[in-house]
Amino acid sequence: xxxxxxxxxSQASRKFLTKSLTLTVSIGLSVFSNISIAGERLTLTGSxxxxxxxxxxxxxxEKNHPDVRINVQTGGSSRGINDARVGLSDIGMVSRGLKxxxxxxTPHVIALDGIGIIVHSxxxxxxxxxxxxxxxxxxxxxxxxxxxGDDVEITVVNKAEGRSTLELFLHFFKLKNSQIKxxxxxxxxxxxxxxxxGNPGAIGYVSIGTAEFEHNRGTAIKLLPMDGxxxxxxxxxxxxxxxxxxxNLVTKGELNGVTADxxxxxxxxxxxxxxENQFFVAP
Amino acid sequence: MSDRIFSFSIYCISLIVVAAFVWIISDVVLKGYSxxxxxxxxxxxxxAGRGGGIAPILVSTLWVLLIALVIAxxxxxxxxxxLAEFSRxxxxxxxxxxxxxxxxGVPSIVYGLFGNAFFCIYLxxxxxxxxxxxxxxxxxxxxxxxxxxSGIRAVNSDWRLGGIALxxxxxxxxxxxxxxxxxxxxxxxxxxxxxxxxAETAALIFTSGYVDRMPESMFDSARVLAVHIYDLTMNVTxxxxxAYGSALILIVLIIVxxxxxxxxxxxxxxxxxxx
Numbered sequence: 150x151x152x153x154x155x156x157x158x159s160q161a162s163r164k165f166l167t168k169s170l171t172l173t174v175s176i177g178l179s180v181f182s183n184i185s186i187a188g189e190r191l192t193l194t195g196s197x198x199x200x201x202x203x204x205x206x207x208x209x210x211e212k213n214h215p216d217v218r219i220n221v222q223t224g225g226s227s228r229g230i231n232d233a234r235v236g237l238s239d240i241g242m243v244s245r246g247l248k249x250x251x252x253x254x255t256p257h258v259i260a261l262d263g264i265g266i267i268v269h270s271x272x273x274x275x276x277x278x279x280x281x282x283x284x285x286x287x288x289x290x291x292x293x294x295x296x297x298g299d300d301v302e303i304t305v306v307n308k309a310e311g312r313s314t315l316e317l318f319l320h321f322f323k324l325k326n327s328q329i330k331x332x333x334x335x336x337x338x339x340x341x342x343x344x345x346x347g348n349p350g351a352i353g354y355v356s357i358g359t360a361e362f363e364h365n366r367g368t369a370i371k372l373l374p375m376d377g378x379x380x381x382x383x384x385x386x387x388x389x390x391x392x393x394x395x396x397n398l399v400t401k402g403e404l405n406g407v408t409a410d411x412x413x414x415x416x417x418x419x420x421x422x423x424x425e426n427q428f429f430v431a432p
Numbered sequence: 433m434s435d436r437i438f439s440f441s442i443y444c445i446s447l448i449v450v451a452a453f454v455w456i457i458s459d460v461v462l463k464g465y466s467x468x469x470x471x472x473x474x475x476x477x478x479x480a481g482r483g484g485g486i487a488p489i490l491v492s493t494l495w496v497l498l499i500a501l502v503i504a505x506x507x508x509x510x511x512x513x514x515l516a517e518f519s520r521x522x523x524x525x526x527x528x529x530x531x532x533x534x535x536x537g538v539p540s541i542v543y544g545l546f547g548n549a550f551f552c553i554y555l556x557x558x559x560x561x562x563x564x565x566x567x568x569x570x571x572x573x574x575x576x577x578x579x580x581x582s583g584i585r586a587v588n589s590d591w592r593l594g595g596i597a598l599x600x601x602x603x604x605x606x607x608x609x610x611x612x613x614x615x616x617x618x619x620x621x622x623x624x625x626x627x628x629x630x631a632e633t634a635a636l637i638f639t640s641g642y643v644d645r646m647p648e649s650m651f652d653s654a655r656v657l658a659v660h661i662y663d664l665t666m667n668v669t670x671x672x673x674x675a676y677g678s679a680l681i682l683i684v685l686i687i688v689x690x691x692x693x694x695x696x697x698x699x700x701x702x703x704x705x706x707x
Contacts, residue, residue: 192559197667200642201480211645220643220653222559223663237553337666359669366670426479428669 188216189407195229195242196313197337198356199396202260202427203242206415209423213414217407226313230254233399239408241399245313255404256397259415260429263357263385263393264314264321267342269349270369274298277373283322285352288330293350306344306353307331314338317394318354346370357390358382358428386430396429460679467677477644480668481660486678488646492561492654493630493685495647496640499565500629504573509618511573512580513606529578536574541634543571548638559653564640571635572625579624583617584610612701619697623690630686633658657682 193203200223207219226243230251233241247256266282268274274296277285284290285303293301307329308315319326333351335341341355346369357380360372372380375392384390398412414420421431471485478484519525547567557563587610595605611618641653644660655663661678664671 197663201663201668204642204644205480208645218645218652220559220641222638222642222653223667224638339666339669339671356669362669 188218191217191219191240191407191411192222192238193219193240193242193398194222194224194232194238195399196226196244196396197223198244198262198313199229199242199259199398202396202423202429203398203415205423205427206259206420207411209420210411210414214407217411219411225311226316227311229399233401236401239400240412243313243397243399245317245394245397247397247399251399254399254401256395256399257412257416258395258397258432259420260396260424260427261385261393261432262396262429263380263382263390264317264354265357265360265372265380265392266352266354266375267345267360267370267372268352269345270364270371271349272298272301272371275373276377279322279376283324286322286324286329286331301350304332304348304351305330306333306335306341306351308341308354309334309336312336313394314354314356317392321392342368342370356428357385357393358430362428382428382430395432457683460676460683463673464676464678464680467673468680472677473681476646477660477674480671481644481664481674482668482671483674486657486660486681488644489655489657489660489678490681490685492640492647493656493658495561495650495654496564496568496636496656497626497629497689499562499650500568500572501625503566503569504576504625505622507569508573508576508621509580509611511577512584513610515577515581516584517602517606517610529581532574532578536578539634540571540632543567544635544638546570547635552639558651559639559641559643560651561640561647561654562650564636564654564656567635567639568629568632571632572629575628576621576625579621580614580618583614583621586617587613615697615701619694622693622697626689626693627686630682630689631658632656633662637662657685 191207193200193207200221204221207221211217211219221242222238226245229238229241229243231241232238233254241254243256244262247254266277272293274293277296281290281296285296286305286307288305290296291303293299293303307326308318310326315326318324319329333344333353335344335353338355338359341353342360342363345351345353346363357372360370360380361382364370364372374380375390378384378390380390385393398415400408400412404412416432424431473485473490474487475485476487477489515525515529519528544567547563547570551557551563551566552559557566591609591613592605595609596602600608636656637659640656640659642655642659642663643653644655645652647654657678661675661682664675664678
């Protein structure tokens with residue numbers, strides 16, 4: 150039996166096997182030898198809007214605390230709520246205020262963000278009332294002519310289910326998602342801007358900081374004012390612009406140890422330049 | 433006359449396909465070229481990826497890929513050999529074949545959700561290079577097995593019979609005759625797998641994760657190139673430039689890896705044929 154086994158593994162195949170075995174073992178070794186390096190670990194999951202900001206804040210925190218590792222994962226605000234609640238993460242990232250049903254979690258505001266209505270830059274419409282926006286999104290107004298623009302069909306761009314921009318938009322205009330008749334459903338902010346800038350009849354809503362930045366670098370979009378208030382980062386900071394949201398870190402139960410320290414850090418002045426770099430407004 | 437129209441339209445169609453390919457590549461090269469430098473490759477990302485480089489992301493990509501291939505290659509070739517040579521096409525094997533075909537067509541996000549639920553949560557591996565590599569292995573296995581299997585089946589039966597007539601063991605026939613003869617198919621399967629795995633976003637964003645730090649162990653969460661490009665284009669304001677740079681690196685990486693894989697397999701087969 151042993152002899153036949155040896156024959157089976159001819160010399161060349163044996164070499165190959167040995168090689169792959171060595172490889173597997175060395176990978177295994179590197180895995181186990183490195184476990185002990187890690188000190189404290191924090192996991193953040195949730196909103197893709199907050200994630201790049203939280204990642205930058207985490208990096209700066211790690212620089213000051215070399216023994217701490219902070220892992221940031223994305224997936225949307227609903228996921229942030231859920232993971233923090235069931236303990237899959239230490240901190241959830243949520244890009245809206247908490248609802249009544251979520252009061253078991255504690256919110257910590259780290260930045261503010263406004264939501265702006267954007268249209269293509271060739272659009273001649275300069276402002277829309279709340280009722281007009283509602284009519285456009287519910288499909289009662291189908292052509293820009295009906296609100297004083299050119300004879301162009303309106304393409305309604307809506308956000309995907311589970312995005313907090315959508316929830317804030319629906320809440321602000323007292324709409325249900327089932328009432329909205331969208332032609333395009335998008336996920337992230339940049340995707341919204343790309344969709345609207347590529348379609349002269351489109352209307353959408355995205356983060357103001359992002360829209361302002363893209364507008365200034367020449368992307369074919371423009372921001373419409375809301376209730377007569379200019380949609381701008383300045384307007385969000387002063388509180389004059391009505392359609393804005395807090396960006397929250399949420400935690401469950403008592404804060405302690407590294408979690409408490411990290412949250413204190415991200416609410417301090419030490420990170421205000423990072424907030425600005427991500428086109429948000431420091432609270 | 434109709435012959436001419438036929439060949440003319442064939443030329444036109446292939447021209448359109450080549451043009452689309454050239455357009456995509458040149459778009460990425462033209463917009464990404466200015467950013468790519470040695471510094472870009474060896475430095476850490478800054479400012480949410482808009483500045484700095486992609487060193488940790490490149491390393492993570494290679495680790496995830498290595499794990500996926502180390503697991504998928506032996507498993508895949510062994511399964512292919514069993515399906516083609518030893519299963520005698522019994523009902524079990526037919527069902528496995530059908531299952532593989534269905535799995536090969538499953539969208540990668542489904543593998544991502546499975547990997548997240550099974551490797552990250554159930555097995556407790558968390559967001560890690562290991563979870564990502566294992567998920568990728570599951571994802572590339574069906575295509576790899578099927579390609580190798582059809583390669584082995586396609587080997588002329590005379591060669592099998594000849595080997596057996598010479599008194600060779602079945603296992604020796606497989607190692608010395610069938611596998612070397614099926615080499616082109618195995619290489620094709622490998623190239624397909626590497627391409628699919630390296631360019632994967634959906635299966636990895638929820639398994640290996642989003643963290644862009646240099647990985648310290650297999651249990652660290654790590655961002656791969658495709659996830660980095662996705663985040664820069666879809667989520668980070670002003671990240672387009674860096675995304676083009678990273679995309680260019682990704683294309684070059686896939687070409688290099690494919691060449692490497694081919695030459696490795698080539699040299700292995702050469703030794704197994706003549707030793």
